[in-house]
Amino acid sequence: MSRFLTKNNFKEIRVVVLGQRGFPNVQGGIERHCQELYPRLAKLNCDVTILARKGYVSNQQYEYKGVKVIPLWTPRKKSIEAIFHTAIGILWLSRRRKDYDIVHIHAIGPSLLAPAARWLGFVLVITDHGPDYKRKKWGPFARFMLRLGERLGARHAHLIIAVSKNIRDILIEKYRPDVYYVPNGISIPGQVLTTLSLSRFGLEPARYFMAVGRLVPEKGFHDLIEAYAKLNTDWKLVIVGDADHKDKYSRSLKKRAAQIDGVVMTGFQKGRALGELYSNSGLFILPSYYEGLPIVLLEAVSYNLPILVSDIPANREVALPEETFPVGNVEALSQRLAAFLKNPSSLNSPLILDKKKQRLETEFNWDVIALETVRLYQKAAGAPSSL
Secondary structure, eight states, rough: OSSSOOOTTTOOOOEEEEEEOOSOOSSHHHHHHHHHHHHHHHHHHHEEEEHHHHHOOOOOEEETTTEEEEEOOOOOOOOHHHHHOOOOOOOOTTOOOOTSSEEEESSSTGGHHOOOOOOTTEEEEEEEEEOGSSSTTTOOHHHHHHHHHHHHHHHHHHHESSSHHHHHHHHHHHOOOOOOOOOBBOOOOOOOOHHHHHHTTTOTTTTTTEESSSGGGOOOOOHHHHHTOOOSSSSSSEEOOOSOOOOOHHHHHHHHTTTTTTEEEEEOOOOOOOOHHHHHHHHEEEEOOOOSSOOOHHHHHHOOOEEEOOOOOHHHSOOOGGEEEEEOOOHHHHHHHHHHHHHHHHOOOHHHHHHHHHHHHHHTHHHHHHHHHHHHHHHHOOOOOOO
């Protein structure tokens, strides 16, 4: 008799997830990915357990939309937090080998523990959210370890998922041909008509630029602030997000923002407040040097916003060529912002907005993504898919 029990045309699979901080409402693209994906998998007859990090979520075990969340201790230090938590999670799993069928690890840092997961006898699935060694915050040793994690994950995983086509192509070229593209997704929201958050931050509807993300160098917010400083406009620049770990960069960014009239730093926002800011923005900007596949960009498109993004591969998978500017080029970004103010229709035509909206409903639909993930779980586990 198979260990996967047939129910409602799906076979039950017990999945435990490592490599993310936890959810709900924890800042980070991987965390948003997991918050959207795993409750949907729970509805598809997956028994899902998330091993989260204390300090980001409740210290006690809880359930979120059918998903069990078990917080484990880890040191709150950016250079070791993820790998320590994954190691602690593997140790926790070593006493529960019969409780789970699949271990699903997110990101290449935690993938350093891929050999241990295989040694314990689990079926191993890894989602690669991108080559994190390209992030500016890491030193030479950290970059070496992240490259090693990428290599160990590719070598030991039964199945590898990439969240963008660019990441998939990189992994195929470097390691193995059987890498599956399953992107980040988005739930199409309704416009939030209230303006309480706008009043709180002194904003007027459709008269501000907006950027969203963690305050880390690779997001390029320093470039955005300098490009905005060159403009002569009464539009404001709103940067939504904060740093997970306060450091020299985040402090200097906030200090520089305070020196320029019109720059508004809101800190981390969620729920209705974030929806209000998206709904009333005049232009969404993403000046990143590095992304996997940015959920915040998909969110901006879902709110029917015009966008202007750096021309890195991840952004080009969503944006049209006319919606990009050369990454790191402050002068070019400033010129594009000035051109938009003179002619908003250049990035705001119904044809452009409708074309991107159609992709959200098909390629970047979380329900479609959840179904594909279950198919891949069945494939990895060696059970015939009934989907």
